[in-house]
Amino acid sequence: MFQKLFKPTILSINANLGVLFLRIGIGLIMIAGHGYQKLQKYLGSDLAFGDPIGLGEETSLLLAIFAEFICSLLLIFGFLTRAVLIPLIFTMLVALFVVHGNAALGKQELPLLYALSYLTLFLTGPGKYSLDQVIFRDK
Template sequence: MLKRFLKPIKLPASVDWAVLILRVGVSCLMLTHGYAKLNNFLGGDRAFADPIGIGEELSFILTICAEFGCSILIILGLGTRAALIPLIITMVVVATIVHAKDPFDMKEHALLFFFPYITLFLTGPGRFSVDSKLYR
């Protein structure tokens, strides 16, 4: 079952190129957010929101793992669908809980990441990925 979940689906070559561009592009953009958070955390600044009630530090660590660690996995195309799940959840939390009372333009940033993540989850990583090499 896990192999079926991780295995990329066969796509036309032009779609594989589009998925590669989307996968690397959106992950590089998210990586900048995760890297900044990682630097803050390693620098001793542990203050962070606790939107789901699990503690500031744990929320911070999970967000760093999603935004930094999972972005690297997605760039490589390694465990892509599994790596997208924490990012999708993070963007849903940001849009619906962290910015719940804010105007739409504050939610928009999270949603602009959410939709490509959903698209990549549905398409898979494409032919140009480590997953494709592992699960031929």
């Protein structure tokens, strides 16, 4: 089952390139726009952070760093792609429905776009140009 979850789906050449660009692009944007900022905040001992689901500020910050920085980094390389997309999707759904749940569409737009991108990658898999392809392909 583990092998089946991570084995890349067979896609056309154009689809593989599209998935590669989406994986790298969305990963870099998340790291640069959100993950790195939160990591620097934590390393600077600034633990003030929202607690949208009641886990505590520091725990929420660490989980956000894990998803937005570490999982995004793994996504860029296409390593354990579907597994690392789960925390990313969850984080964006929390941002969409809990943090910005009552906000106007303008505030909900970014987490919605991230969530849709991550869901698309979860359904397509990492594509041919990924570490998952090297590790989990049929031999």
